Structure formats: C-alpha cells, structure tokens
Amino acid sequence: MVLPFIRSDLVKFIAYNPFQSGRIAQTTNLIQIDKLDTNESSEDFPPQLQEKLLCTYQESIKNNRYPDSSHEKLKSFIANYVNESAELDRQTFSSQSISISNGSDELIRSILIASCVNGEGSILVAEPTFSMYEILAKTLGIPIVTIPRNEDNFAIDLQAATSAIYNIKNPPIRTVFIVHPNSPTGNTLNNSEVDWLINLPENILVVIDEAYFEFSQTTLVSKLVQYPNWVVLRTFSKAFRLAAHRIGYCVANPKTISILEKVRLPYNIPSFSLAAALIAMENHKLLLGSVLQTLTERDKLIQELRLNIALKVWDSRANFIFIKTQALNLDVKTINLKLRESGTLVREIYQGLRITVGTPAENKRTLQRIKAILS
C-alpha cells in the first residue's frame, strides 16, 4: 500500500533488523543458544553492581520526574575516564568536551543532522564497515559515498578516498565515518590512514568510532586537541556490559559539543540508564577486569580456526573475529545456517562471518560446531 503522505525515498527502505535470535530460540529449546552476533560483552553487569543500581533506583530515582537532562555528573566522570585511559593530563577534557546519547546511534544521527542535512553534505564510508552510518544517512536523505578496502588487511583505499574528497560535488563530502578498530573486520587504522585523516581539509568532519576501545586499547582521542574537526565516539554497550541501557558518548571540541547538544532530544537518557552508567564509571576497573580474558579467548579462537585450511581468519583488535571460507564447495551462507541450527548465532556480513568472542564455554562450542560443519 502506498502512503501518499510519506517521503517517496523512505518507502523503499527495509527496516534494520539486527538479529532474529528470538525465532531460533523458540524452535530449538533443547540446545544451548550462544548469542555471538552483536558483539556485546559475554558477562553481565556483576551482581554487586546490579545491587548498587537497585539501591540507587529505590533511594533516589523518582519515577514521576523527568531525568536529569544536563548529564553533568556523568559527563565529568566520563571526561576523567577518557583522560585517564589515554594517559592525558587531568585537565585535557572536561564535561564540556562530552555529549551523551541514547546509544551511539543517536549521536551518529545528531552528527548527520548537524553536518549534512538540507543537501549540505554527503558522507564517506570505507566498506566493509558498521552499517548504521549508511542506514541513518539514508533516512535523512543524505547521500553516501563508499570506497573499498584492501581484502588482505582491510586497509582503506586511500587513493579512492582522496578522489572522493576532491571530486564529489553536489553535495561534497562533509563527514567521514571511520571505526577504529573496524567492524566487522577487527583492524585498527594504520599510520598512513591516520596521516590521511590528519591532512583532510578543516571543513570535513572526521568521526572516529571507538566502540571497541576498551579491547583495542588504542585511541586517537588525543588528536582532538589539535584537530577541532575531529569527533571520537564511544559506547557503554560493549566492554562496559550495558547494551540494555543504551548509553553512548562522544568527545569533541566544546564548540562542536554545543552544536550536538542543540540537536539531541532533551530527555534522551532515562534515569535508570544514567544511574547504571555512573556506576559503570565508578567501577570501570572492576568491569574492565574481564577484557584480558576476552583477548586471550579471542587469540585462541583465531589460532584454532586457522588450523582449518578451509577458512580465512583475520587478526582482530576487538572482541570479535572475522572469517571467510576459502573452500570452493562451502559457502558462508551454508556455514551460517548450520551454525544457527546448532545454536550458535553469528553475523553474516560482506560474504564473511563476524563472530563475537564469548565465554570460554561458548567459544569452545563455537569451535566444535564449526569443526563439525567443516568435517
């Protein structure tokens, strides 16, 4: 049915559907379902922190009142964490350098609104990469320019990137989205890519999405001091184990922040989520204590999978790995389908599979199930 009051371009889009785990869980209640398709932390928020959160809820959250829309306390906690984790001076970033959003997705949309709508700009993405930039840009009528990556190491084709920056007009590229380390491929930016970003003209906004920073332990946040056209995006959905609470943030020049604050919805973070994020910041050392195990498990998974010559397995600096099949008689779709049937949910994307590193037991099952499919 055509809805005559809807923008004609929107009608054609297919709604984003991140996973279908509900369906498989219902049909297969006898096997262990391992949800390894969205890169969340395999560990829940620890019981003692859940208890703290409940206490906060009972003692200081008023259900009838709007949440704190300034986010001031959380912003200053985040600023301290950003400074500390990048070994920067305590004064480098303050709450004025931070904006908080309902998941990083909200900030991606705010950035697009602030930089590109009304035909003012296109965005540049290097595929394969995180799909939300493209999805959100489309809904705002913003053109998307994609450039390829080198298949060996997924480094960005910088020649194509330069050509896009200088040759695309009407509208020109206004914002470049880069994930560091990239999803689904797991690689961090190399030196020539960073140099390329540094040399971009000042009228181009550089967004570095560091959703996996706590796993990669590498950040470009210190560049913000020198380059006011840069923004670093982060999230509480991955290493901080709070995907259910929808908290993202960005670090940027205070002038950029004040614009993003104009664009965001006033009460974008529910009080309960704000309280959870505060507890996560106060206890970040405890929460990040599990990162080391994830990294060890990831490297074990990579090593074991590489023993099978039917698979190509890339290195990863994040909490997931990316594999492709190099056997002629076996395609990725079939492996994914069989993995699903056996209970392991992974993400099929760009002719490969992105597999989240889970608990040791989950990873063991991942290996067993893949081996069984390949044998």
Ligand SMILES: *Cc1c(COP(=O)(O)O)cnc(C)c1O
């Ligand atoms: C998971 C992820 C995010 C986090 O999104 P939220 O909306 O904060 O849950 C952001 N960027 C990338 C590249 C991701 O993989």
